[in-house]
Amino acid sequence: MYDSVKGFRDFYPEEMGSRRWAMDTIEDTAQRYGFREIGTPALEPTEMYTDKSGEEIVEELYSFEDKGGREVALTPELTPTVARMMVAKQQELQKPIKWVSTRPFWRYEQVQQGRFREFYQTNVDIFGSSEPDADAEILAVAVDMLDDLGLDNDDFEIRVSHRDILSGLLESFDADVDTREAIRAVDKRAKVDRDEYLDALYEAGLSYDDAEAFDDLLETGEDDLDTLADRSETVADATENLRAVLAAADDFGVRDQLTLSLSTARGLDYYTGVVFECFDATGEVSRSVFGGGRYDDLIEGFGGQPTPAVGFAPGHATLQLLCERAGVWPEEALETDYYVLQVGDTRSTAARIARDLREQGHVVETDIADRSFGAQMGYADNVNAETVVIVGERDLEDDEITLKEMDDGEQVAVPVDEFPGDRDRPTFEDFAE
Numbered sequence: 260m261y262d263s264v265k266g267f268r269d270f271y272p273e274e275m276g277s278r279r280w281a282m283d284t285i286e287d288t289a290q291r292y293g294f295r296e297i298g299t300p301a302l303e304p305t306e307m308y309t310d311k312s313g314e315e316i317v318e319e320l321y322s323f324e325d326k327g328g329r330e331v332a333l334t335p336e337l338t339p340t341v342a343r344m345m346v347a348k349q350q351e352l353q354k355p356i357k358w359v360s361t362r363p364f365w366r367y368e369q370v371q372q373g374r375f376r377e378f379y380q381t382n383v384d385i386f387g388s389s390e391p392d393a394d395a396e397i398l399a400v401a402v403d404m405l406d407d408l409g410l411d412n413d414d415f416e417i418r419v420s421h422r423d424i425l426s427g428l429l430e431s432f433d434a435d436v437d438t439r440e441a442i443r444a445v446d447k448r449a450k451v452d453r454d455e456y457l458d459a460l461y462e463a464g465l466s467y468d469d470a471e472a473f474d475d476l477l478e479t480g481e482d483d484l485d486t487l488a489d490r491s492e493t494v495a496d497a498t499e500n501l502r503a504v505l506a507a508a509d510d511f512g513v514r515d516q517l518t519l520s521l522s523t524a525r526g527l528d529y530y531t532g533v534v535f536e537c538f539d540a541t542g543e544v545s546r547s548v549f550g551g552g553r554y555d556d557l558i559e560g561f562g563g564q565p566t567p568a569v570g571f572a573p574g575h576a577t578l579q580l581l582c583e584r585a586g587v588w589p590e591e592a593l594e595t596d597y598y599v600l601q602v603g604d605t606r607s608t609a610a611r612i613a614r615d616l617r618e619q620g621h622v623v624e625t626d627i628a629d630r631s632f633g634a635q636m637g638y639a640d641n642v643n644a645e646t647v648v649i650v651g652e653r654d655l656e657d658d659e660i661t662l663k664e665m666d667d668g669e670q671v672a673v674p675v676d677e678f679p680g681d682r683d684r685p686t687f688e689d690f691a692e
Contacts, residue, residue: 266376273591278575280589281408282361285381285573288404292396294359294383299340305330307339311560321365333365337382342561345386349564354387373546373577384570386558391500394533394553395507397569401537402513409587418520419535421501425524427493428476436464439528446526481519504533525550529557544580549573596646598639599625602632603652608675612648615679640665646686662687
């Protein structure tokens, strides 16, 4: 008996039915906006990650030498791959480019709530537009995705900020501040106690008084946002851009679902503009459900042409936690429309009926194990068949079959030549007198 590898999960049919529903819903939302699906490899050269992040990144990768002597890694994220794809066809691709992809990724990290070593996410990205409308469209896709999953507006909160406001505010203090480390401290603000947070700002170069003053600025509300513009030209430009994005989001119909939160920083260094994170409004899901934002310099950093970009990537594990908390995650159960039950030498007729039902788009099972009547009924119950079509030798002598509804046991004899006929979903009620 073997155990699965830590951080990797098995999904049985009941679970996969619910997961497939979520994946299809997310992708359908993106595709309505014109995002086109791409497929990407599971393996990439390890140097794609070490060249950008240093050799220490290998500790977080599933990397190895393949049989050809090449150093490769299971992909931990999509962006380097997308950059490589864009470089390969940068002259052919018509901008803006709108891509969507659902797939697994792998990182060797600590397993915790909603975080695994093999994880699935859907990447939704726009490349080639620096306009506020592109940021707003990404936010609109995110909100519509949550709505399509059945979540109400009071189930989630999307907090919006701007990285250049944070960096501009930090640079406005008379101190030699490591902006990157200070923003990382802001990203952890809600996860650590206040003294640890202020210590991190101090270590980044702010005095404790300046750290307190900077933190007070993060509490600035939307109505007072323009008061920050006097701090620096960087802050003024970022404030204007953020307001433009929020105005566009209003036209896209999702402004009411967005909350200004300057303490939302996103920990990854590559973000350059508007950033956002989605949270469970009740706080029961303790970590960010997903996040995203603008990353205008990243494609160039991976060897591509300068390309503005914005996107987000909902992780399926945390999204499932939110849907379960809100009570909209579907029941994890098998679904079968019809079970065609055979009694005696009736395979040809049963196969014809099953074939006709499948052509109508129904989920249909029939006996392939030469089981008894009782065993077939038990199996039909186990796969949650809604209707059992009983094809018996005696019934066929009268040119009939029997329809049996599994929820209430009602059944009726039906002329075999009339079933399924041209009905979209023939049931007991269609034939009962």
